[in-house]
Amino acid sequence: MYRIEKAELLANNIFLMVVNAPRVAKHCLPGQFIIVKIDEKGERVPLTICDYDREKGTITIVFQNVGTATEKFSHLKEGDFFKDFVGPLGQPSEFCKEDIEEVKKKKILYVAGGVGTAPVYPQVKWLHEHGISVDVIVGAKTKDLIILEKEMEAVAGNLYITTDDGSYGRSGMVTAVIEELIQNEGKKYDIAVAIGPMIMMKFVCLTTKKLNLPTVVSMNPIMVDGTGMCGACRLTVGGEVKFACVDGPEFDGHLINFDEAMKRQLLYKTEEGRSYLKFQEGDTHHGGCGICGGDE
Amino acid sequence: MADLLKKVPVREQDPKVRAANFEEVCYGYNEEEAMKEAQRCINCKNAKCIAGCPVAIDIPGFVSKVKEGNFEESFHIISESSALPAICGRVCPQESQCEGKCIRGIKGEPVSVGKLERFVADWARGKGLKPPAPAASNGRKVAVIGAGPAGLTCAGDLAKLGYDVTIFEALHEPGGVLVYGIPEFRLPKEEVVSAEIENVKSLGVKIETNVIIGKSITIDELIEEEGFEAVFIGSGAGLPMFMGIPGENANGVFSANEYLTRNNLMKAFLDDYDTPIARGKKVAVVGGGNVAMDAARTALRLGAEVHIVYRRSEAELPARVEEIHHAKEEGIIFDLLTNPVEILVNENDAVRGMRCVRMELGEPDASGRRRPVVIPGTEFELELDTVIMALGTSPNPLISSTTKGLDTNKWKCIIAEEETCKTSKEGVYAGGDAVTGAATVILAMGAGKAAAEGIHRYLSSK
Secondary structure (H helix, E strand, O other): OEEEEEEEEEEOOEEEEEEEOHHHHHHOOOOOEEEEEOOOOOOOEEEEEEEEEOOOOEEEEEEEOOOHHHHHHHOOOOOOEEOEEEEEEOOOOHHHHOOHHHHHOOOEEEEEEHHHHHHHHHHHHHHHHOOOOOEEEEEEOOHHHOOOHHHHHHHOOOEEEEEOOOOOOEEOOHHHHHHHHHHHOOOOOOEEEEEOOHHHHHHHHHHHHHOOOOEEEEOOOOOOOOOOOOOOOEEEEOOEEEEHHHHOOEEEHHHEOHHHHHHHHOOOHHHHHHHHHHHHHHHHOOOOOOOOOOOO | OOOOOOOOOOOEOOHHHHOOOOOOOEOOOOHHHHHHHHOOOOOOOOOHHHHHOOOOOOHHHHHHHHHHOOHHHHHHHHHHHOOOHHHHHHHOOHHHOHHHHOOHHHHOOOOOHHHHHHHHHHHHHHOOOOOOOOOOOOOOEEEEEOOOHHHHHHHHHHHHOOOEEEEEOOOOOOOOHHHHOOOOOOOOHHHHHHHHHHHHHHOOOEEEOOOOEOOOEOHHHHHHOOOOOEEEEOOOOEEEOOOOOOOOOOEOEEEHHHHHHHHHHOOOOOOOOOOOOOOOOEEEEEOOOHHHHHHHHHHHHOOOEEEEEOOOOHHHOOOOHHHHHHHHHHOOEEEOOEEEEEEEEOOOOEEEEEEEEEEEEEEEOOOOOEEEEEOOOOOEEEEOOEEEEOOOEEEOOOOHHHOOOOOEOOOOOEOOOOOOOEOOOOOEEEOOHHHHOOOOHHHHHHHHHHHHHHHHHHHHOO
16 A cells, blocks of 8 residues: 555646655656556556655656546545555666766757646756756646646756647747747757657657757557556557557657557547546446547 | 266356356366266376476375365365465366376376366365465565466465565566466456465465566665565566567557456456456457467457467467367357468558468478468458457566576576576576466476475575
8 A cells, every 4th residue: 555645736637646655766767657556446557757755755646637547546635545556667768877977968958748747847857956957848738737837947947838828938839939949049959858648749759850859758658567568558669669668658759650659549548438437427327429528 | 887987077157158257167076076086096106197297296195085085184285285276276287287197098088187176275265274384484585576376386385494485576466377367267366366375375475566676676676685585586478479460559459468467457347447448349369379268268258259360270279178178169269270461450540350361281390380381362351350469478678687697598588497496696596487488377386386495495505
């Protein structure tokens, strides 16, 4: 059992939890993820690590309420427990393994979309702690969905916030901000790291390809065990099949077949939608109606 | 007078009924049937069956106690060699082990050793019997990686010798393949697997779930920081293989590992569990081993028409005869001498079929089996919505890549001495699928047993 030390509503439907998991906290690095399961009957849900405290033995996770599992998570409070919490899974970000002096020479641009701000944060923080200042673009649909702004401000070099509807910061998509910074504001970067919904990462990669800016993305496909056993998370990267859980989750974004990845992500939408609706409405609704939003 | 050439038949669930449920197929013997079957054992002086058993159970010994109706004593005899008899009685390939060596088998059917073992174990569980208590603790810590058949056996044997054993399990439940791989209808989880794991725990073995060795902690840290004097690696098979044909990443193509894990470990077949599973209407399972049979029979129970697609002929099917027989009885269609060349997809990138070719058997290959060759001009399409690849696994590099001084072979399997399970790294032993590649439950148990002896000898001389 893994105790929830803190539970907080960050924004509409976006939650932050600090969970006691000393073995994970001792070993995790930026870029890695965990799998969490609420109870006996719950799903195994992969979530990227947002922060960690090695001394307290805690891991911070951030999730958006999008289905049965996260809906159940959202009702948990401080002092409640997750039945299972395992990790760290996947490979740490490349810079953790590189010579720090080499990393210092690079100009890095982070691009975070929505809840993707959470996994970007520990990377920016780690670099900050190692004396490296990076620029960060955070994008969200609207002002209320901007999360971790203060935390990010404390560790980022320049922080550029943008909202699709212009309600806060700059106006427009993150791709527009990338272009503005590089084409109009004279910024130069050696590498970009983009984390967010797959569709956002796809468009960031299309933009950075045009700008000749190498780009790393963090993939979040469907997975079950997270240790390489099931192969559900397979992706095509540069024409080769890779497992996101053991080979990733970070890959060269210019080599990913995003269209395939996005289609694969939709695989269980009907089943998940069904199970979500059953949970919401009891046995009266069996899903698959296509209009209730369970398939979103 | 009973026909001594034949086994006492075992009662099974009607194929038509069981094709739509997940309850156990085989009911097993009752006391009377077991005693009658035990009469068929002629108690050979030089019992070949014992040599055929990877954990060397005193088979004539326990069978003769069944003959006398002394089931309790029979259970104690089995327990000396095996911690998981109710599991082995159900899933061992007896036909190529104990029963394959049985003298009775020369003229007729061998003694039904597997069903007798199962009977004794089930009887003992019903009576609440536990294996004998272990020796007094010697306080020396041994770590076991993986709570599957190899790890559970190794841990149980070491605990009996007085060691302080902790098993580290990556998943949220102990059991390994017994829980995620083998389906409920062949091996009931709550009633049989959990109960035998409890027996291992009753010997003093601790199990810590949700620990991935190589990620949550390394072997070196277990030894240097947590005070373990020896480590046994029984981490299992690994990453599923795919064919590398076009369309394999389409929606509706699964590895057997994924399909079975969703159904068995995550219990997707039960309505009140949250994990989804694709309930196909027309499913092809590619492969002919036990895992392929398990996946096929699972898909059938989830409501599909199911085809086994295998490139060789029936004689080469690697699955156990009993599994093939059960699969056929339940209505699985066998498309033999057939090989997929492409998965066909619709406009949404979902499976709509599979293009296959017919094969014929040519000259024997390195494995001694006749090599399947394509018959030109025989391409045809199977209409499907789901394809399950049951082609075996390749080793998981999680442990070998994070442990200094642990050698692997060219297939990336951990190298270990067969007799002692000793690896290239001092104090570290390995066995089961992590060493051999995908094999059977009982071979993994045999390795776990050998490793326990190897570790005991090592620590005794240290």
